[in-house]
Amino acid sequence: MNLFKTLSVVVLTFLGSAVFAQTKTEKINVLGNCGMCKKKIETSLKVPGVNSADWNVKSKVLTVSYDSSKISNDQIQQNIAAVGYDTEKVKAKDEVYQKLHSCCRYDRTAKPTKAH
Numbered sequence: 001m002n003l004f005k006t007l008s009v010v011v012l013t014f015l016g017s018a019v020f021a022q023t024k025t026e027k028i029n030v031l032g033n034c035g036m037c038k039k040k041i042e043t044s045l046k047v048p049g050v051n052s053a054d055w056n057v058k059s060k061v062l063t064v065s066y067d068s069s070k071i072s073n074d075q076i077q078q079n080i081a082a083v084g085y086d087t088e089k090v091k092a093k094d095e096v097y098q099k100l101h102s103c104c105r106y107d108r109t110a111k112p113t114k115a116h
């Protein structure tokens, strides 16, 4: 009986860590304008831990799939802001935004809202 109990704990611990390392897929609102923005946003997420990133030009919603044990949602948003794009949580620095191609300078007055 005790052996069974020990085994159960081991199995449950293993399952628990497997679940923890699971891939998360989330949607994040990111401001931008065109295909060039799409390329920059997605390239900023070619980092370890991110499995896929797809930004929709029309809806301005980024669908990102990542390993939450390697990278956080906050870090992902910081990477995007670092290349000039405002996310729902992190705002890009003005100087980075100003360096964007003229067609890419999206309307910053439109506040990004939480994606559903």
Ligand SMILES: [Cu+2]
Residues within 6 Å of the ligand: 032, 033, 034, 035, 036, 037, 038, 103, 104, 105
């Ligand atoms: Cu653009």
